[in-house]
Each structure stands twice: as C-alpha cells, then as structure tokens.
Amino acid sequence: MSALADTFTFLDVPRLFPLIDHELELVEPHPRYINDLLAACHHPLTQDLMPAQARLQRDGVESFLEQNPRGRSSADPRKQIVPGYTFWMRIRPAAIPLPAPVPAPDVAIAGSISLRIGHCVNLDRYLGHIGYHVLPPARGHHFAERASRMLLPVARAHGHQILWITCNPDNFASRRSCERLGATFIDIVQVPKDNPLYSQGDRQKCRYRLDL
Numbered sequence: 001m002s003a004l005a006d007t008f009t010f011l012d013v014p015r016l017f018p019l020i021d022h023e024l025e026l027v028e029p030h031p032r033y034i035n036d037l038l039a040a041c042h043h044p045l046t047q048d049l050m051p052a053q054a055r056l057q058r059d060g061v062e063s064f065l066e067q068n069p070r071g072r073s074s075a076d077p078r079k080q081i082v083p084g085y086t087f088w089m090r091i092r093p094a095a096i097p098l099p100a101p102v103p104a105p106d107v108a109i110a111g112s113i114s115l116r117i118g119h120c121v122n123l124d125r126y127l128g129h130i131g132y133h134v135l136p137p138a139r140g141h142h143f144a145e146r147a148s149r150m151l152l153p154v155a156r157a158h159g160h161q162i163l164w165i166t167c168n169p170d171n172f173a174s175r176r177s178c179e180r181l182g183a184t185f186i187d188i189v190q191v192p193k194d195n196p197l198y199s200q201g202d203r204q205k206c207r208y209r210l211d212l
Contacts, residue, residue, distance in 0.1 A: 008083045008117070010072050017153050019087070021146045023104075026087035026113065029071040033088055034061050036108035043107055045136035053135065075118070082118035085154070089113060089147055091138065110138035113147040117158045125189055126197055126205050128166035129155065132177075144177040156212050163212065166205040175206060183208035 013019070019026035027033065038058060040046065047054040067073075071086035089110035111134040116123060123129060130151065132144045148165075155163055165183055167174035178185075186207045191198045197205070 008075060011154065011157060013085060013154055019150050021150055023092050024143055024146055025090045025092055026147055026150055027090045029065055029086060029088055031065065033090065033109060034058060037061060037088065040107035040109045040135045040137060043135065043137045049136040080120045080122040082116050082120060082123055084114055084116035086112060086114045089143055105138040107135065107137045110143050111135045113151065115151045115154060122195065124164050125207065126166060126191055126195055129163040130165050142180065144174065145180045148181055152212060161212055163210040165208045165210060168202060169204050169206050178208040181210060183210040
C-alpha cells in the first residue's frame with residue numbers, strides 16, 4: 001500500500017471516528033481555536049521549556065491553516081512527503097473528573113498530533129507515521145498516548161497494518177508513550193545529513209514498530 005499516489009482520498013475523520021477520550025478531544029485546526037493555541041504557546045512553562053514553540057505568532061498559524069485546510073496535508077512524491085492529517089488536542093474542562101489525579105491544565109489546547117499515511121524510506125526510518133507534541137502546561141496526562149490511540153482506527157481504515165513511530169533517543173517521555181501504546185523498540189538509526197530533520201538538530205532516531 002502506498003499513499004503517495006495522486007488518487008489518495010481523505011476521510012471525513014471527525015464524522016467517521018470518535019475523537020474524544022474523556023476530557024481530551026482531537027479537533028481539526030480552525031481559526032476559532034487560534035487564540036487558545038497561542039495562549040498555550042505563550043504560557044510561561046512553554047516559554048521556559050519550548051522557546052521555539054513559544055515564538056509562534058498568529059500569522060504563522062494562519063499560514064498553516066491556509067496551506068493545510070482542515071489540517072490535511074497533500075503528498076509530494078518528489079520530496080517523499082505523504083498525505084496526512086493534523087489535529088489539535090483540545091481540553092474540555094467540564095469533562096475533567098474531580099478531584100483529578102493530576103491538576104487540570106490551565107490551557108485549552110494541549111498540543112497537536114499528526115498521522116501520515118503511506119510508506120517511504122523517510123517515513124519508515126526517520127519521520128514516523130505519528131508525530132505529536134504536548135505543550136508543557138498540559139503534560140502529565142498521557143495526552144500523546146491517548147491521542148495516538150484515537151487515530152489508530154484511521155490508520156487501519158487507510159489499510160495500514162504497521163505504523164512506525166520515531167523519537168530522539170533522549171526523549172524519554174515520548175519513548176514511554178510508545179511503550180504504553182504497545183509499540184516495540186526496533187533500533188536507533190543515524191539521521192542522514194541531507195534529511196530535513198538533520199538541519200533541525202536531530203542526529204539519531206529511535207524506531208518503534210506498532211502492529212495494528
């Protein structure tokens with residue numbers, strides 16, 4: 001199965017699949033959430049722990065929305081880019097049980113998650129099928145694992161039997177998320193110098209295989 005073909009068809013994911021797990025909801029990126037997203041990015045904890053993310057401004061978000069309507073990204077076979085979905089992790093405060101085992105986040109958007117459909121060398125070895133980031137003020141609730149689990153039926157609907165998830169070797173939180181998902185650690189590979197991830201500072205990637 002390859003989703004690099006021009007015939008790829010996006011699914012209406014919110015209509016076909018449940019994207020709610022208690023207080024966590026995956027929503028398609030939309031202008032109505034921009035203020036909440038920026039508030040989470042400009043939160044003091046984000047500024048302290050993720051300074052690059054904290055520099056995000058409205059024009060950058062609007063550009064993303066324009067280029068990726070409904071969070072859908074198109075394939076570019078020449079660059080080994082496959083089609084994919086991006087969702088924002090939205091927190092529904094009214095759904096948080098009281099008392100919560102971990103204090104409820106004081107932000108409305110916890111982060112984002114992407115699901116990439118298809119197979120190619122870049123995807124299977126370096127980039128991975130699932131990519132997520134949880135902003136610092138929303139950490140401690142297993143949102144990365146929970147959001148990933150919600151997207152597994154979408155991957156199956158596109159014919160996936162295997163997903164690869166990668167992370168930097170020193171990203172222990174992400175590695176634990178992979179393990180909780182039931183993914184198996186396979187190996188650590190070197191990122192090629194001509195790969196865009198290398199220019200971002202990534203030198204190695206842990207590879208986890210998740211059988212669906």
